[in-house]
Amino acid sequence: xxxxxxxxxxxxxxxxxxxxxxxxxxxxxxxxxxxxxxxxxxxxxxxxxxxxxxxxxxxxxxxxxxxxxxxxxxxxxxxxxxxxxxxxxxxxxxxxxxxxxxxxxxxxxxxxxxxxxxxxxxxxxxxxxxxxxxxxxxxxxxxxxxxxxxxxxxxxxxxxxxxxxxxxxxxxxxxxxxxxxxxxxxxxxxxxxxxxxxxxxxxxxxxxxxxxxxxxxxxxxxxxxxxxxxxxxxxxxxxxxxxxxxxxxxxxxxxxxxxxxxxxxxxxxxxxxxxxxxxxxxxxxxxxxxxxxxxxxxxxxxxxxxxxxxxxxxxxxxxxxxxxxxxxxxxxxxxxxxxxxxxxxxxxxxxxxxxxxxxxxxxxxxxxxxxxxxxxxx
Numbered sequence: 001x002x003x004x005x006x007x008x009x010x011x012x013x014x015x016x017x018x019x020x021x022x023x024x025x026x027x028x029x030x031x032x033x034x035x036x037x038x039x040x041x042x043x044x045x046x047x048x049x050x051x052x053x054x055x056x057x058x059x060x061x062x063x064x065x066x067x068x069x070x071x072x073x074x075x076x077x078x079x080x081x082x083x084x085x086x087x088x089x090x091x092x093x094x095x096x097x098x099x100x101x102x103x104x105x106x107x108x109x110x111x112x113x114x115x116x117x118x119x120x121x122x123x124x125x126x127x128x129x130x131x132x133x134x135x136x137x138x139x140x141x142x143x144x145x146x147x148x149x150x151x152x153x154x155x156x157x158x159x160x161x162x163x164x165x166x167x168x169x170x171x172x173x174x175x176x177x178x179x180x181x182x183x184x185x186x187x188x189x190x191x192x193x194x195x196x197x198x199x200x201x202x203x204x205x206x207x208x209x210x211x212x213x214x215x216x217x218x219x220x221x222x223x224x225x226x227x228x229x230x231x232x233x234x235x236x237x238x239x240x241x242x243x244x245x246x247x248x249x250x251x252x253x254x255x256x257x258x259x260x261x262x263x264x265x266x267x268x269x270x271x272x273x274x275x276x277x278x279x280x281x282x283x284x285x286x287x288x289x290x291x292x293x294x295x296x297x298x299x300x301x302x303x304x305x306x307x308x309x310x311x312x313x314x315x316x317x318x319x320x321x322x323x324x325x326x327x328x329x330x331x332x333x334x335x336x337x338x339x340x341x342x343x344x345x346x347x348x349x350x351x352x353x354x355x356x357x358x359x360x361x362x363x364x365x366x367x368x369x370x371x372x373x374x375x376x377x378x
Contacts, residue, residue: 007041014053095298101132103184114148135302144168194287204255215242223314226289227374234293236376248366252341268347
């Protein structure tokens with residue numbers, strides 16, 4: 001059977017429940033065997049005849065190994081206008097670039113990224129894809145360098161791109177992030193992983209301080225950054241509050257959180273608080289920000305990294321313009337005093353599905369506390 005004839009046949013089989021598994025298996029073999037031309041032909045046939053299944057074929061195309069394959073895949077995504085917002089309303093304007101960059105990074109390393117930049121350049125419609133691809137690689141452990149990466153970094157700074165502030169290497173706090181990275185397969189993908197702490201709970205304190213000040217809204221917006229996508233493209237809601245006390249506290253505890261009359265804990269009959277390390281806090285922030293809500297189609301480790309650092313900076317009270325190294329140092333200092341904690345409750349404010357997050361942070365001075373709570377549902 002000719003390549004064109006097989007592509008036509010595969011296009012007709014797409015979506016048939018009786019052949020779906022075998023259809024995906026054929027695409028998986030095409031990826032493994034590097035049948036780039038067949039997949040390219042299938043993309044074109046589906047685009048004309050059955051566009052509902054086009055994204056599956058594009059995912060397969062992106063996963064084909066090799067520098068040349070990656071360049072041709074990017075060119076195909078560009079030609080079919082798949083790097084912007086999908087037809088579904090309410091998505092990020094570069095949702096396609098965010099999604100495809102993760103798939104590219106899962107199979108194509110720094111050398112392929114550099115080759116793609118050298119071959120395709122950095123036009124405006126590819127800049128977000130290249131930026132996200134780079135940051136997805138960084139989170140998977142790559143340290144990016146070289147002329148092509150330098151050109152990308154300059155281009156991002158020149159246009160004030162949100163990802164332009166991120167370094168092209170990991171910090172110590174991020175080591176291990178590759179273990180929770182989203183995975184991409186033909187016809188499916190996973191989210192960024194995380195797990196709630198299961199260690200011993202923190203006991204309530206016997207005495208509590210008085211609140212002498214409450215933080216400003218702009219502080220809360222920075223802390224809430226990890227839930228910005230949930231609120232923008234899904235049904236998410238988030239609360240971030242800051243409190244200053246008349247004296248130092250030992251750390252977050254159920255009694256302290258209850259005493260603050262937090263709306264997110266209204267009506268709760270149970271509040272469990274467990275200590276966290278700085279690494280655990282970062283992984284939680286990264287995962288929630290990267291997954292971006294139940295209806296987010298542009299899952300992105302790149303933007304997850306950006307928002308995780310923003311929220312962490314707000315939680316530990318680092319200056320808004322602090323470099324990541326300074327935020328990391330402050331987080332380590334908070335960790336040393338036992339200032340990080342995860343909290344969960346049966347409060348009706350949370351949806352109690354999957355996307356619930358509660359974090360409390362006693363800052364280094366011991367007299368101020370930041371609380372972040374977020375939830376989402378489909």
